[in-house]
Amino acid sequence: MDGDDRVARESVVAAARALDAAGLNRGTSGNVSLRVPGGLLVTPSGVPTERLSPEGIVRMGLDGSYPAGQKPSSEWRFHRDILAARPEFGAVVHAHPVHCTAFAMCGREIPAVHYMIAAFGGPSVRCAPYAPYGTEALSRLALAALADRSACLLANHGMIAAGASLEKALWLAVELETLCRQYAVALQVGTPRVLPDAEIRATVERFRGYGLNASGT
Structure with missing residues (x-):
């Protein structure tokens, strides 16, 4: 293991622990x-x-x-397939946070009820149909749900977020859980207003120079 390899491995360990620290995951599921x-x-x-x-x-x-002798995550297939299909992504995180997973259990996409939806590339975060974990079918469905997006829900399962770096992927995972929590509360208050697609397209463009995006991450 050379120096660069060790640094990369340490960053993966740190990211996995960050998912737990942010309350997005528990145990061995992410x-x-x-x-x-x-x-x-x-x-x-x-x-x-x-x-x-x-x-x-x-x-x-x-x-x-x-x-030989090592066993990757049972979800290695969609990690591999996302990175192979989307060269703009350098990292992928998968977790089962409470609010994301609640909407996934209902098979519901997240509409543009807040302008932060634009952080994921468009006017919705889609929910991929159900397929058993670790399967090629799930990977295909996840890739379709991620078309022109950087995150998706997985029906009756959890969520995926992908970014140019681990930092960006983790940031998106936290933002998605926050958005789902806000949407869940708004549904209890009343009927959330959905922003027009044109507004989200404009916000996507504004976000290209904002925060992590400004540095290309």
Whole structure:
């Protein structure tokens, strides 16, 4: 393990722990991947975040290969497929936060009830139809839901967020859970107003120079 490889592995461990610290995940259910030359690094299967180590992070090829004796996350397929299909993404996070997952359980997309929806690339965050975890079918459905977007819900499952960096992917995951929580409360208050598509398109353009986007991350 050279210096750059160790730094990359440590960043994956830190990102997985950040999901827990932000309240987006618990136990072994979430997973994180990072693009590296020739493939990706991904968290291992069934290891609680407090027991993760740089040595335990699994290096995979884009062909799905990985070292003997290691076992990548059961969701490695959609991590690999997203990074292979979307060169603008350098990292993917998956988690089961309460409010995102509640809407996913209902099979509901998140409409443009707040301008922050533009952070995900368009006027909605789609909900992919259900497929069993870890399957090629789920990966295909997730890719479709992510078309022109950087996040999606997975029916009866959880959420995915992807960004140019781990920092951006984690930021988007937190923003999506915040938006879902706000939407859930608004539905209890009354009927949320949905912003016009044209307004969201304009906000997407404004966001290109805002915050993490301004530095290309």
